[in-house]
Amino acid sequence: MTLSRSRSFTTAHPGEDWPDIARRALPGEATDAALEALKSWNLHLFLRQPGGRILGSDVIFTEAPLPGAAGDG
Amino acid sequence: MAEATIERAVVTPGHDGSAELLVTIRYGNGGSGHVSLDAGAAERLFDLCGVTRLEDLAGQPWQHLTHILDTPGD
Amino acid sequence: MDLIIRNGRLVDGTGLPGFLGDLGVADGRIVHVGGRIPGRAAREIDAAGAVVAPGFIDPHTHFDVQLLWDGQARPALEHGITTVVPGNCSLSLAPLKAEHRPRLVGMFQQIEEMPDAAFDGAFEWTWESFDGYLDALEGKLGVNVAPLAGHSVIRLWVMGDAATERAATAEELTAMQALLRQCLEAGAIGLSTSFVDVDEKLQPVPSRYAHFEEIDALASVLGEYGRMLQVVPEFYATDITLARVDQLAELSLKHQIPTTFSPLFDSAATPDNVNRVLARVSEQMARGARVWPQVQTRPIDISFTFEVASLMFAFTPGWYVTMRLPREEKIAALSNPERLDELVDAAEPGGNIERFESVRVRAVIRREDEALVGRTLGDIAAERGSTPARVMVAIALANDLQASFLAADLGHNDPARIGPLLAHPMVHIGASDGGAHIQSFATYGDTGYLFRHFVRDRQDFTLEGAVKKITADTARIWGITDRGLLKPGMAADITIFDPDVIDRAEEEVAHDMPEQGMRYVRHARGIEAVIVNGELAWSTQGGYSDAHSGRVVNA
Numbered sequence: 001m002t003l004s005r006s007r008s009f010t011t012a013h014p015g016e017d018w019p020d021i022a023r024r025a026l027p028g029e030a031t032d033a034a035l036e037a038l039k040s041w042n043l044h045l046f047l048r049q050p051g052g053r054i055l056g057s058d059v060i061f062t063e064a065p066l067p068g069a070a071g072d073g
Numbered sequence: 074m075a076e077a078t079i080e081r082a083v084v085t086p087g088h089d090g091s092a093e094l095l096v097t098i099r100y101g102n103g104g105s106g107h108v109s110l111d112a113g114a115a116e117r118l119f120d121l122c123g124v125t126r127l128e129d130l131a132g133q134p135w136q137h138l139t140h141i142l143d144t145p146g147d
Numbered sequence: 148m149d150l151i152i153r154n155g156r157l158v159d160g161t162g163l164p165g166f167l168g169d170l171g172v173a174d175g176r177i178v179h180v181g182g183r184i185p186g187r188a189a190r191e192i193d194a195a196g197a198v199v200a201p202g203f204i205d206p207h208t209h210f211d212v213q214l215l216w217d218g219q220a221r222p223a224l225e226h227g228i229t230t231v232v233p234g235n236c237s238l239s240l241a242p243l244k245a246e247h248r249p250r251l252v253g254m255f256q257q258i259e260e261m262p263d264a265a266f267d268g269a270f271e272w273t274w275e276s277f278d279g280y281l282d283a284l285e286g287k288l289g290v291n292v293a294p295l296a297g298h299s300v301i302r303l304w305v306m307g308d309a310a311t312e313r314a315a316t317a318e319e320l321t322a323m324q325a326l327l328r329q330c331l332e333a334g335a336i337g338l339s340t341s342f343v344d345v346d347e348k349l350q351p352v353p354s355r356y357a358h359f360e361e362i363d364a365l366a367s368v369l370g371e372y373g374r375m376l377q378v379v380p381e382f383y384a385t386d387i388t389l390a391r392v393d394q395l396a397e398l399s400l401k402h403q404i405p406t407t408f409s410p411l412f413d414s415a416a417t418p419d420n421v422n423r424v425l426a427r428v429s430e431q432m433a434r435g436a437r438v439w440p441q442v443q444t445r446p447i448d449i450s451f452t453f454e455v456a457s458l459m460f461a462f463t464p465g466w467y468v469t470m471r472l473p474r475e476e477k478i479a480a481l482s483n484p485e486r487l488d489e490l491v492d493a494a495e496p497g498g499n500i501e502r503f504e505s506v507r508v509r510a511v512i513r514r515e516d517e518a519l520v521g522r523t524l525g526d527i528a529a530e531r532g533s534t535p536a537r538v539m540v541a542i543a544l545a546n547d548l549q550a551s552f553l554a555a556d557l558g559h560n561d562p563a564r565i566g567p568l569l570a571h572p573m574v575h576i577g578a579s580d581g582g583a584h585i586q587s588f589a590t591y592g593d594t595g596y597l598f599r600h601f602v603r604d605r606q607d608f609t610l611e612g613a614v615k616k617i618t619a620d621t622a623r624i625w626g627i628t629d630r631g632l633l634k635p636g637m638a639a640d641i642t643i644f645d646p647d648v649i650d651r652a653e654e655e656v657a658h659d660m661p662e663q664g665m666r667y668v669r670h671a672r673g674i675e676a677v678i679v680n681g682e683l684a685w686s687t688q689g690g691y692s693d694a695h696s697g698r699v700v701n702a
Contacts (some may be wrong), residue, residue: 001433004426009390011359014314040077043098043108043138044384051142055351056314056358057342059381059390064077065104069386069423084458086447088382090587092458095383095416104560107417109383112458116471126464146238 008062012054027061076101076142077135098135117141148173148188159633160201160619162611172639175681180633190613194643197675201618201631202229202640203594207409208581209259211240215270219289222591225685226671227642234295235352236379237341241280247303253347260586263664273459281699289684296330298354299342310353320364327368336701337375370402374702378408385420389427395438396431409441409576412559428573439624441455441577444597447558451545452551465493479541494536503535510551566607570612576616585666592651592669599650610646626702639681648673
């Protein structure tokens with residue numbers, strides 16, 4: 001059975017930081033723009049102390065919430 | 074993503090029995106997402122946005138949310 | 148025969164219509180269901196007019212510590228709960244090296260709000276291993292216990308301080324797998340992990356530092372035994388919960404294990420949350436994955452005081468601004484008649500007292516105000532010829548801002564949505580958090596709430612359907628094969644109750660923790676008797692018995 005489309009996410013590989021994830025998840029994007037985009041899509045990781053620290057288990061979104069998903073991202 | 078903005082904020086009950094602020098962010102692609110703030114973080118968001126009323130949080134840029142941790146609490 | 152329950156309405160957990168008949172028990176097992184049983188037994192119970200059901204199973208609790216001095220998990224047992232699952236949210240009391248005890252105590256105090264005395268003298272730490280913990284419970288249990296092993300403590304055991312610093316090495320992963328295997332061999336019903344919980348310093352618990360490869364490695368061990376993986380997802384955000392559903396489904400399919408996540412809440416602020424999560428769960432279930440969302444029956448209440456600027460006051464701007472003032476300025480403002488008039492006008496525009504009318508006084512510090520506890524502000528205002536907002540301020544000022552108030556049923560609170568949600572075939576009723584948050588609210592009586600509101604009042608369930616959800620379904624989801632049904636050969640865990648009365652009582656303060664520690668509890672209504680492994684554990688007439696017939700149960 002095929003799953004319906006859902007919002008893309010990844011998890012960090014051991015040792016990865018935000019620039020690493022930006023390069024892996026958003027290849028071809030300018031680094032600053034990619035980092036800014038990742039930040040806006042992953043506010044849940046920037047609202048805890050210390051802001052932006054990545055834990056191994058974190059869900060990291062690699063795109064904005066899908067339009068039409070009823071505003072429940 | 075500069076066009077992402079706070080769309081609204083509502084008070085909701087948290088799992089631990091305290092009131093929390095659920096903030097909805099509308100993105101440039103039309104999608105929307107939520108973040109949940111505790112009382113202290115909500116106070117700092119009000120201050121960062123320079124408002125005192127819930128409804129005045131609407132339209133504020135999303136970047137304010139990322140500065141909450143940089144702002145000392147009361 | 149040791150026990151015969153006569154003339155009851157036997158609701159056997161299958162969901163089929165109940166029927167009148169007798170039930171016989173011998174050697175802790177059900178030996179006879181239905182019909183009239185001839186002869187006499189050592190103990191007989193006349194259940195005429197009552198329902199005789201399998202004992203209820205609570206799949207999400209934190210009774211780990213309490214069980215060491217209270218093996219009956221009071222007051223859960225008197226609500227008809229005969230089996231509890233502790234060790235949720237990545238935290239269990241074993242396996243745990245002696246050197247790590249202070250760290251675990253901090254984590255437990257954060258989630259359970261257990262007083263220091265609970266860990267200092269209320270029991271003796273005699274164990275490090277999982278089977279050692281189970282040995283410590285031996286002979287104390289009045290309820291059955293199906294314990295989870297916590298990922299955070301497994302990580303702590305193997306990695307020490309590095310458990311909250313980095314990814315595990317290959318050697319450490321192997322060591323964690325071996326340790327989990329020991330726990331499962333000793334009797335753990337599965338593994339719990341958390342993506343949300345924090346310790347007493349508000350730092351992430353160790354399980355949150357684990358990369359997916361680590362959870363996958365541990366799930367592979369669960370697969371060797373077919374046992375449960377329980378997780379706490381980021382329940383406040385739908386998209387993250389959906390991602391967790393997909394991760395759990397991947398693990399379930401790969402390792403052929405059941406998984407469950409808790410909690411899943413409904414909220415007016417995010418009305419599509421539940422529908423989107425259940426749609427994803429349905430898709431994954433259709434692939435053969437087992438991903439069970441746990442939903443609690445009770446609504447969520449909010450507590451607040453005037454000491455801090457609760458967001459409860461954000462509804463009315465004048466109040467929020469006032470509450471954010473420094474303490475002395477706040478007291479001065481609230482004591483100023485003109486300022487108070489402005490605040491009252493803002494909260495009760497045009498004399499509409501709806502906003503604070505149903506708020507209850509929860510706690511006070513002045514002895515002369517103790518009679519106010521439990522009463523609504525509307526009731527007190529009527530008595531005083533005042534308004535709810537005014538009496539709330541008056542009570543707060545009289546109690547040095549330390550009076551506590553409760554706004555009930557503010558979330559997960561729409562019966563027309565919660566009833567069908569609970570009845571959904573892919574929803575696992577649970578998430579009670581029994582034994583946790585003990586100084587914030589009572590986590591007992593969710594089963595009574597289910598029968599009162601969703602069987603009697605709204606009829607979202609038949610009586611039989613509700614019983615099945617919290618007995619046979621729970622046992623099946625968790626792989627407990629000998630409980631959850633009234634059937635010959637099954638363990639004799641039995642709850643007898645009045646279907647017209649069963650409910651939870653009002654929340655009240657109790658001082659029954661070690662050193663008279665305080666907690667909130669709710670007692671039961673309508674439960675007549677609770678039998679655990681064939682022994683009478685609680686009854687209306689006799690209260691808690693001396694029977695310690697509970698056991699460690701697993702899949």
